[in-house]
Amino acid sequence: RDISDQSYGQYIQTDASINKGNSGGPLFNMNGDVIGINTAILSPSGGSIGIGFSVPASLAKPIIDQLIQYGETRRGWLGVRIQNVDDSIAESLGLGTARGALVAGIDEKGPAKPAGIEAGDVIVKFDGVEVKESKDLPRIVGQTPVGKAVDVVVVRKGKELTRSVTLGRLEDGEKLAKASVPGAEAE
Structure with missing residues (x-):
């Protein structure tokens, strides 16, 4: 699923529970590998309806590498x-x-x-x-x-x-x- 109003519009759609205030946690696959970072929920009424979105780990990795190397992002x-x-x-x-x-x-x-x-x-x-x-x-x-x-x-x-x-x-x-x-x- 694509959240089209975002400039970095590539997300993983998930039914994993993501609640307001706890984004940033890992999204795991069945093997225990981190595949994403929980970011947003689809929330027409303000509460979770069971549809969440995560930034793919492949998009987050270069940012993590920059933070480790420089202590900041460099895009x-x-x-x-x-x-x-x-x-x-x-x-x-x-x-x-x-x-x-x-x-x-x-x-x-x-x-x-x-x-x-x-x-x-x-x-x-x-x-x-x-x-x-x-x-x-x-x-x-x-x-x-x-x-x-x-x-x-x-x-x-x-x-x-x-x-x-x-x-x-x-x-x-x-x-x-x-x-x-x-x-x-x-x-």
């Missing part, structure tokens, strides 16, 4: 704001079929700006990985090492272009965003 950052590409957008941009992530905006201090990625571009491939829909991109970028130079394939005015981007660090990008908001303190 890749591209510096773009994106939106879905529907059929009408795909047609108007000459994509043929709906795919990729439409760049709705560029962070002026982000890595995408000096690489020549522009608002209106559609990112269709990132570091050799096809971007099927916009929700794929944050996960792919976040799992890419900070400082890595990657090729980003965009469609601009119906033509594919390749841009080389050296990724920044998401956590630094979040600090820049907070600092640019009037009255907000930089952390």
Whole structure:
């Protein structure tokens, strides 16, 4: 099952009991292996109806490794704001079929700006990985090492272009965003 409004939308659906306040515990398989971290419940009324969601261990492992090695997370950052590409957008941009992530905006201090990625571009491939829909991109970028130079394939005015981007660090990008908001303190 997919919780589509989440940017990291890959979850394991489970009927294991997850109650408010106790997320973060392990989800085990029948062999006793940890396969996920309990994260959320489907709760139309505020209480559990027996449907829970867990982050797969394979997605959590790189984060755990970073915490062990650095004492903090270090996720890749591209510096773009994106939106879905529907059929009408795909047609108007000459994509043929709906795919990729439409760049709705560029962070002026982000890595995408000096690489020549522009608002209106559609990112269709990132570091050799096809971007099927916009929700794929944050996960792919976040799992890419900070400082890595990657090729980003965009469609601009119906033509594919390749841009080389050296990724920044998401956590630094979040600090820049907070600092640019009037009255907000930089952390």
